Amino acid sequence: MRSENSMSIVKKILIADDEPDILEIIQFNLETEGYDVHTAKNGDEAIEQAQKHHPDLIILDIMMPGKNGIDVCNILRMQPAFKETLIVFLSALSDEGTEIRGLEMGADDYLTKPISPKILTSKVNALFRRVTKEDTETIQIGPMTIDREKYLVRYEENDITLARKEFELLALLASRPGKVFLRNEILNQVWGTEVIVGDRTIDVHIRKIRQKLNLDCITTVKGVGYKFEL
Amino acid sequence: MRSENSMSIVKKILIADDEPDILEIIQFNLETEGYDVHTAKNGDEAIEQAQKHHPDLIILDIMMPGKNGIDVCNILRMQPAFKETLIVFLSALSDEGTEIRGLEMGADDYLTKPISPKILTSKVNALFRRVTKEDTETIQIGPMTIDREKYLVRYEENDITLARKEFELLALLASRPGKVFLRNEILNQVWGTEVIVGDRTIDVHIRKIRQKLNLDCITTVKGVGYKFEL
DNA sequence: CATTCGGTTAACAATTTGATAATACGTGCC
DNA sequence: GGCACGTATTATCAAATTGTTAACCGAATG
Numbered sequence: 063m064r065s066e067n068s069m070s071i072v073k074k075i076l077i078a079d080d081e082p083d084i085l086e087i088i089q090f091n092l093e094t095e096g097y098d099v100h101t102a103k104n105g106d107e108a109i110e111q112a113q114k115h116h117p118d119l120i121i122l123d124i125m126m127p128g129k130n131g132i133d134v135c136n137i138l139r140m141q142p143a144f145k146e147t148l149i150v151f152l153s154a155l156s157d158e159g160t161e162i163r164g165l166e167m168g169a170d171d172y173l174t175k176p177i178s179p180k181i182l183t184s185k186v187n188a189l190f191r192r193v194t195k196e197d198t199e200t201i202q203i204g205p206m207t208i209d210r211e212k213y214l215v216r217y218e219e220n221d222i223t224l225a226r227k228e229f230e231l232l233a234l235l236a237s238r239p240g241k242v243f244l245r246n247e248i249l250n251q252v253w254g255t256e257v258i259v260g261d262r263t264i265d266v267h268i269r270k271i272r273q274k275l276n277l278d279c280i281t282t283v284k285g286v287g288y289k290f291e292l
Numbered sequence: 293m294r295s296e297n298s299m300s301i302v303k304k305i306l307i308a309d310d311e312p313d314i315l316e317i318i319q320f321n322l323e324t325e326g327y328d329v330h331t332a333k334n335g336d337e338a339i340e341q342a343q344k345h346h347p348d349l350i351i352l353d354i355m356m357p358g359k360n361g362i363d364v365c366n367i368l369r370m371q372p373a374f375k376e377t378l379i380v381f382l383s384a385l386s387d388e389g390t391e392i393r394g395l396e397m398g399a400d401d402y403l404t405k406p407i408s409p410k411i412l413t414s415k416v417n418a419l420f421r422r423v424t425k426e427d428t429e430t431i432q433i434g435p436m437t438i439d440r441e442k443y444l445v446r447y448e449e450n451d452i453t454l455a456r457k458e459f460e461l462l463a464l465l466a467s468r469p470g471k472v473f474l475r476n477e478i479l480n481q482v483w484g485t486e487v488i489v490g491d492r493t494i495d496v497h498i499r500k501i502r503q504k505l506n507l508d509c510i511t512t513v514k515g516v517g518y519k520f521e522l
Numbered sequence: 523c524a525t526t527c528g529g530t531t532a533a534c535a536a537t538t539t540g541a542t543a544a545t546a547c548g549t550g551c552c
Numbered sequence: 553g554g555c556a557c558g559t560a561t562t563a564t565c566a567a568a569t570t571g572t573t574a575a576c577c578g579a580a581t582g
Contacts, residue, residue, distance in 0.1 A: 148422075158408050158410065158411060161411055161414070162410055162411060162414045165411075165414035165415060165417070165418045166414055166417070166418075168421070169418065170418055170422055171401070171415075171418070178388050180388065180392055181388060181391055181392060181395075184391070184392045184395035184396055185395060185401075185402075187395070187396070188395045188396075188399065188400055188401070191398070192378075192400055192422065192423070193422070225527080225528050225529080226528075226529090227528075227529065228528090238441075240439075240441075240442045240444070241441050241442055242441065242442060242443045259529090259530065259531090260530070260531060260532085261569090261570090262530085262531070262532080262533095262570085262571090262572095263529080263530060263531075265569095265570060265571065265572085266529085266530075266531085266571090266572085266573095267529085268570095268571090269571070269572070269573095282569095282570070282571090283443050283456075284455070284456065284537085284538055284539070284568090284569060284570070285455070285456035285538085285539070285568080285569065285570095286443055286456055289442065289443075455538080455539060455540080456539080456540095457539080457540065458539095489540085489541065489542090490541070490542065490543090491558095491559095492541080492542070492543080492559090492560095493540075493541055493542075495559060495560065495561085496540085496541075496542085496560090496561085496562095497540085498559095498560090499560065499561065499562095502560095512558095512559070512560090514549085514557095514558065514559075515557090515558070
């Protein structure tokens with residue numbers, strides 16, 4: 063089984079466009095760059111695919127039959143799962159009003175056709191570069207160091223060995239101290255969207271972490287989730 | 293070390309361009325949007341200003357006398373303090389090679405002249421929206437902070453822990469201070485349309501909130517509903 | 523192979539939360 | 553005052569949620 067969680071390096075991209083040529087050429091270029099690319103031929107399909115694969119970036123053609131790109135963006139942005147997803151619009155018309163509306167609606171970029179595949183690729187890389195940096199950093203919180211590279215947690219000169227899931231869970235929580243992570247968020251981030259595990263699984267891992275750290279740094283927020291706090 | 297980002301609410305922007313007209317119009321538009329804007333007429337000045345003000349975003353014209361935008365970007369990116377600074381290139385020529393190189397060098401966007409000030413503003417907003425991940429989830433009313441992400445209510449340095457329903461109820465009322473929420477509205481928003489609960493249930497939760505906050509901030513409007521007021 | 527380790531699940535205990543009912547309070551009205 | 557109406561308060565119970573432990577399975581390890 064390949065590791066399917068979001069700690070994995072391969073970013074997922076969804077492209078929605080009704081022109082097969084464009085779809086194909088963009089897909090080819092992004093796959094060449096090492097991305098995991100899915101496609102959709104219209105708005106409804108885009109939403110469907112998004113729900114299914116939970117892409118890290120969605121490229122939306124504005125003009126599509128049925129639901130257009132704007133609609134899709136609105137629909138997805140309403141769902142918590144897609145609040146943070148990168149969204150880039152493609153458009154044949156370089157209408158200033160539309161572009162501004164697109165950006166203010168929560169898109170991260172707006173590209174006008176004809177599109178250079180290479181430039182698109184560069185922009186995609188740039189977006190991911192900006193967003194991804196957190197995952198590679200080692201996290202420092204007070205006397206605790208979490209080294210993602212070495213899979214090592216250190217607390218006041220003491221090295222603590224955590225198993226992979228334990229580590230990823232802790233790293234996730236610690237990536238935003240104070241933030242309450244919903245159980246769903248945790249499942250998506252640590253276990254991935256494909257795998258389905260029981261409810262108690264998270265608890266058990268939390269317990270193991272608490273046990274190993276011997277430290278009260280993970281707080282339960284009943285009915286909501288868990289948060290990290292030193 | 294995380295620079296002024298978290299300290300100051302007003303984002304600082306540095307614009308470097310050798311055309312005074314462009315400088316002025318961009319500056320005007322961004323200042324209107326509420327940014328703290330500084331300008332530079334050439335590359336050297338840009339570096340100087342950057343060192344001085346530590347902007348959150350730098351807009352660099354590619355072609356400038358002396359050090360050009362690319363040079364400035366390279367020089368700044370070498371310094372740890374500017375590793376994470378947002379950088380956007382402006383260019384009169386839409387040369388694919390240059391654009392790709394600019395992006396791969398670590399720029400976050402590349403805009404081709406002529407530039408619509410409004411679009412530039414939208415893009416700047418979009419970049420900050422992506423990078424700044426706070427404020428959207430928190431409600432600030434005087435000395436009270438309601439942090440939806442952290443599920444935390446703070447009143448004058450005191451953290452108050454509310455249960456889920458209590459929190460959601462308070463967050464709802466506080467989302468529009470002064471507005472009277474009908475009991476029906478509250479039921480729909482907090483309990484959803486599916487569940488049916490008795491009328492007294494709301495009262496009980498209101499009471500618990502009042503009790504925990506130990507503060508008279510929820511006013512009863514008899515026969516109508518409740519409202520939040522500090 | 524046997525063993526260990528990580529991950530998951532099941533079963534049960536412990537805890538917290540939420541809803542209700544019963545009662546007290548308060549205001550305006552006759 | 554006595555009554556009606558709506559809200560506040562309190563205690564109580566049921567339901568939902570999480571904690572804990574032990575056991576299971578499979579992959580990695582020796």
